[in-house]
Amino acid sequence: MKNVRRRYIAIEIDSNEAFDSREFMDAVWSAVSKLYGEYGASHCGLTLINYDLEKQVAVIRTVHTSLNMIRAALASITKINDKLVAMHVMSVSGTIKALYKKIKKQPI
């Protein structure tokens, strides 16, 4: 079986409100399935790895072939529970360790 190449994405959640991890993931799943349908969403292998409620930073995992789909879906999110929100990809990496190293250098 072919080894699955994964990508870890750090996301900055830009909003005046705070959202919990469930609301965040619901919004991401909803955006992916709206743009690419349930069939497309099933290829993404989307998983939440970490969610920092205080810093409003989330780390998700996807397969490398779906990275652009996830980027587009994240960019298309404008609201969570009718509250304005923008999600910006901070960094993308092939390992969690490298991802945390990268985002440590960036100001949030």
Next chain:
Amino acid sequence: MKKIYADLHLCPNLKNVEHITKMINKASRLGYNTVGINLYQNYNEQEIRKLQGISEEANIDLISRIDLKPKTPRELIYNLRKLRRRLEVIAVICESKNIARHAAKDRRVDLLNFPSLDFRRRFFDKAEAELASNSLTALEIDIKPLLILDGPSRIRLLSNLRRETIIAQKFHVPIVISSGVSDIMLMRKPKELVALASLFDLDEASALKAVSENPTLIIKRNREKLNPRFVAPGIRIIREGKDC
């Protein structure tokens, strides 16, 4: 070499300095090097200087831009004559076929923008593309409608954009992707605009060009023309005086 990213279409509330400052600062934080702010027709130089002061503080290059919405070709020509030597980027919002054709023909127009969601009212067809290609006019695609629309209207818009980008590429019309937003929360990073462009099948290399090289080229060309030493493309005054 590091890419220079430009968003040529920001529409802040020009009466609210705080809003403009926030928008420019956010653009800088999102990784843009250049932003174009949509001015109204009766702007004054003092206002532009004030905006430039704000952008210098944010370490970002500011472009003066105007969206012309003429009702007749005569009005378009009048406005172009009045504004071309004063502003760096001129976009024409094409709301009728007649205006679209005249704008595409005119070398003084930098960007063609088609705001309508109705298929029949988007006039970027092969004839339009051929005219635009000859006059170096670019097709501007605003991302804002993709963010605010939903359901069938977004589907229809994506289908129109897909058709238009295919035509533009076929006729070598440069494509410029801008945000076109007036709300800070709708601003996106350049790479996010590139990802959104994949929704209408624009490949990554072309989309990257549309947010970096193509707008930068327009700015460079126009700044050269606005320079008092400019005579004609490729001809500049280097030295003046009796000893020449």
